[in-house]
Amino acid sequence: HPSLAYNYNNIGSVYDSMNNYPSALSYYRKALDIQQKSLPPYHADLANTYNNIALVYQATDDYSTALSYYQKTLEMKEISHPYNQSLIAIAYNNIGDMHRLKGDYLTALSYYEKTLPILQKFLPSNHTSLAILNANIAMAFKDLCQYKEAAKHAEQAVNIARCTFGLHHSKTMAYQKLLDDLRQN
Template sequence: MGDYSKALEFYEKAHQIYEIALPPNHPSLAESQLNFAACYERMGDYTAALEALQRAFKIQQKTFEEGNPAFSFTYSRFGRVYRGISKNTAERHPDVGITYSNVGNVHRLMGNYEKALSFHRNALNIQENVQCSPLECATTYINLGETYRQMKDYSTALTYFEKGLKIREKKLLKNHPDLAVVYHDLAKLYLSTRQYNMAMKNVQQAVEIAQEKLLSTHPHQVDYRETFEKIRKK
């Protein structure tokens, strides 16, 4: 365990240099996240491993064409983490809810929306029936909202976004980056439904928080600015 903890320290130092020196979707940043995932998996922290794999996969989606060999390695890592989850986690433990929601996000990123919904619903069922942080439920609501948004079921997506936002606004500081994530999701929804004033209002909130709290090279900063420009041109 100690060796993996030390490895994480060195990977983190390297990653910080990459974030400053490289553009946000550079393949080396994906490789860095894969290194994190491998360490977390060996340490038994499957939630953190899945989150790192999601970040790697998002970068690869923006960098590589479909069918690039880089994806096969990431898919293989996903499989290893799933096996670890199955063997080592009690079915009703609160952490399983987080893990299911992360697995749902992976399926959403891959376009497997029905599977994504199934995992998110399983997550919510656990989170609503065992003692867990309201913020964990909020994250699952938002993940469900984003899945429905990508399925173009905008009214259902809005319902879940609003549930998640209500909890986060109650529990977090007004300039917390997790609020910016929801505002950005809402902005994309309103852009899709051609409610441009609401879209602009939400994306401005996301951009303002990101400018205050995140590095200028952070992937969220880039995403928020891209969405802002899309809305501004409408």
């Protein structure tokens, strides 16, 4: 029954938050099994469960498996929520993150660059998601030794974080450190 899948997903989330990834994965898989049997093939709940599974694999540094689940999440969201571009943007960003962590910086940038105009369209200019995305873009450019472009995005991340969090917040300071490091190159 689909409501049982919902409960399994919630239990998985609790284990996930406790960093008990094997148990989290077990419950997410139980939820997925029920959903695949009881829901239409592109139901939004399936996308959520695929995303949860991807998060577990990401947390355990299995980026290739996480990437495959994030790609399933994107496919589901494109079909089940074609007009909800912010959900699709999150999926793009997650896929970009996995490519960056796997060392495929150009592919990561292509996904981040798909994400940026969507977030800029739907979010206020000082939204934390834009700070995070700009920091991601900066790190990908840094990994490609394109320091000037990296610094531009790091500076945007710093400016947003200052407005949103203040000068002494850990995110603001982390983005500032990234920017300072880039300016030395």
